Amino acid sequence: MLLTASSFFSKFAKKKVTPFCYMNTRKLSRKISIIFLLAIQVIFLFAIFREHLQSWWSVISILVICPLILVAYLRGQLHHHEHQYEHVLVVCWIPIGAVSSFYLNHYLSLGPVISASAVGFTASFLPVFKKSSEYLRQLPAAVYCGAFIGMSSTAVAPNIVFVLTASFFTAILIIVSKSLFSGVGGKLGTLAFAGVVITSFIYYLISAYA
Amino acid sequence: MLNGAILLLVGFFGAMLTFYLNEGLGQGPVRSSAMLSLGVALFFHFFPHITDPYIVKNIPLVFIGSSFIGMVSSRLVSNYWLIGLAGTVFCIIFLNTSRFFTGYGGALGISACISLLAILSIPIVTKKHRLTNGFAILRKMLFKIRRKQ
Numbered sequence: 001m002l003l004t005a006s007s008f009f010s011k012f013a014k015k016k017v018t019p020f021c022y023m024n025t026r027k028l029s030r031k032i033s034i035i036f037l038l039a040i041q042v043i044f045l046f047a048i049f050r051e052h053l054q055s056w057w058s059v060i061s062i063l064v065i066c067p068l069i070l071v072a073y074l075r076g077q078l079h080h081h082e083h084q085y086e087h088v089l090v091v092c093w094i095p096i097g098a099v100s101s102f103y104l105n106h107y108l109s110l111g112p113v114i115s116a117s118a119v120g121f122t123a124s125f126l127p128v129f130k131k132s133s134e135y136l137r138q139l140p141a142a143v144y145c146g147a148f149i150g151m152s153s154t155a156v157a158p159n160i161v162f163v164l165t166a167s168f169f170t171a172i173l174i175i176v177s178k179s180l181f182s183g184v185g186g187k188l189g190t191l192a193f194a195g196v197v198i199t200s201f202i203y204y205l206i207s208a209y210a
Numbered sequence: 211m212l213n214g215a216i217l218l219l220v221g222f223f224g225a226m227l228t229f230y231l232n233e234g235l236g237q238g239p240v241r242s243s244a245m246l247s248l249g250v251a252l253f254f255h256f257f258p259h260i261t262d263p264y265i266v267k268n269i270p271l272v273f274i275g276s277s278f279i280g281m282v283s284s285r286l287v288s289n290y291w292l293i294g295l296a297g298t299v300f301c302i303i304f305l306n307t308s309r310f311f312t313g314y315g316g317a318l319g320i321s322a323c324i325s326l327l328a329i330l331s332i333p334i335v336t337k338k339h340r341l342t343n344g345f346a347i348l349r350k351m352l353f354k355i356r357r358k359q
Contacts, residue, residue, distance in 0.1 A: 040320065041320060041323070041324055041327075044308070044311060044317075044320050044321075044324070045324065047308035047310045047311055048303070048306055048307060048308045050308075051308050051309060051310070052306055055306075058306045061302060061306070064328075065299075065303075065324065065325075065328045068327070068328040068331040068332070068335070069324060069327045069328055069331070071331040071334055071335055072327040072328070072330045072331040072334070073327070075331070075334045076286075076327070076330050076331065076334065077285075077286070078286075078327075078330075110255075111251065111255065111270075112271075112315075113247060113250075113251040113270040113271060113273075113274050114248065114251045114252060114255060114270075116244075116247075116274065117243075117244045117245075117247035117248035117251060117274060118244075118248055119244075120240050120241075120243065120244030120247075121241065121244035121245055121248050123240065123244075124238060124240045124241035124244060124245075125241075140238070140240040140241070141239070141240055144240045144243075144244065148315050148316045148318075148319055149315045149316065150315065151315040151316070151318075152313060152314060152315035153312075153313030155313050156313040156314050156315070157315065166315070181323075182283070183282060183283025183285055183286050184282060184283075184286065184323060184326060184327070184330075185239070185278045185279045185280060185281035185282040185322055185323070185326050186278045186279065186281075186319045186320065186321075186322035186323030186324075186325075186326055187319075187323060188278075188319060189278055189316045189317075189318060189319005189320055189322060189323065190316065190319055190320045190323045191316070192315055192316030192319060193314060193315065193316030193317055193319060193320040194316070195316070196314050196315045196316055197314065200314070
């Protein structure tokens with residue numbers, strides 16, 4: 001496997017690398033999005049690795065998973081060749097999903113799983129209203145992605161403002177990553193997680209320096 | 211130990227069932243994931259004393275997380291065993307998840323994505339001639355070094 005990885009790297013090294021300043025905006029946003037999502041996943045795995053250093057089983061599992069993810073990123077057919085942006089009117093539904101899921105989770109105390117799945121289940125029937133509409137067909141995924149933000153606990157997301165801010169960042173990530181990870185399960189959750197992490201980091205900075 | 215095994219099974223079957231509903235019955239990724247998770251979560255919500263509290267608390271979480279794996283497109287993977295295996299890997303990550311990210315929305319999704327990416331790389335790594343080609347490159351490199359000496 002290591003040899004395979006080394007042969008990939010040598011192939012990439014032989015390629016002529018275009019400097020960032022000469023890349024067009026789409027290519028740049030595509031590369032930045034991929035690197036950002038990889039970084040988020042590595043941070044998530046690193047947190048597990050750091051907390052379970054005493055357990056050999058966990059350490060070995062993570063050391064096996066990391067190169068496998070790298071191989072999937074480098075060789076898997078995960079992304080469309082043509083980079084496209086998601087429409088703003090589609091991502092407008094993320095805050096709606098997030099707030100409704102957050103409301104069901106914390107105000108009605110239904111718990112994160114029931115609230116997110118109820119919102120997702122309801123949203124999955126939106127295309128039924130007009131089956132020929134391409135716009136309505138894209139909404140369930142956006143609403144379900146928002147519902148994941150609403151699954152956050154009150155220790156992380158203390159109020160609706162946090163949820164709306166996280167929805168904003170998730171919406172930006174969804175706009176730029178439409179062509180990335182197409183058809184990969186967990187993409188929406190990863191983007192929601194990234195949105196929540198960015199927001200809690202901003203909240204941390206504000207509370208530390210304001 | 212038994213609780214862990216039950217959760218691993220839930221992860222395995224959660225991913226497989228969602229994929230069956232998604233691709234086999236054509237219900238679409240969102241509805242198949244949400245419908246099954248809602249059913250499981252409501253069952254344990256209304257019958258909380260049916261079994262061990264640890265199981266009651268964690269089965270809905272493992273199920274919804276593994277159902278994200280079943281949302282995968284058949285273009286990427288169509289083998290039910292691989293999808294079930296990804297669900298099991300997800301469950302291992304879930305059981306060892308970091309306390310630092312507890313309560314973050316989307317943590318289950320990122321765990322599902324990581325486990326699915328790990329499983330998607332297996333056919334690439336184990337592809338015929340891939341390893342033999344690697345050995346050939348290594349042999350070539352070694353001989354080059356010897357010749358230089």
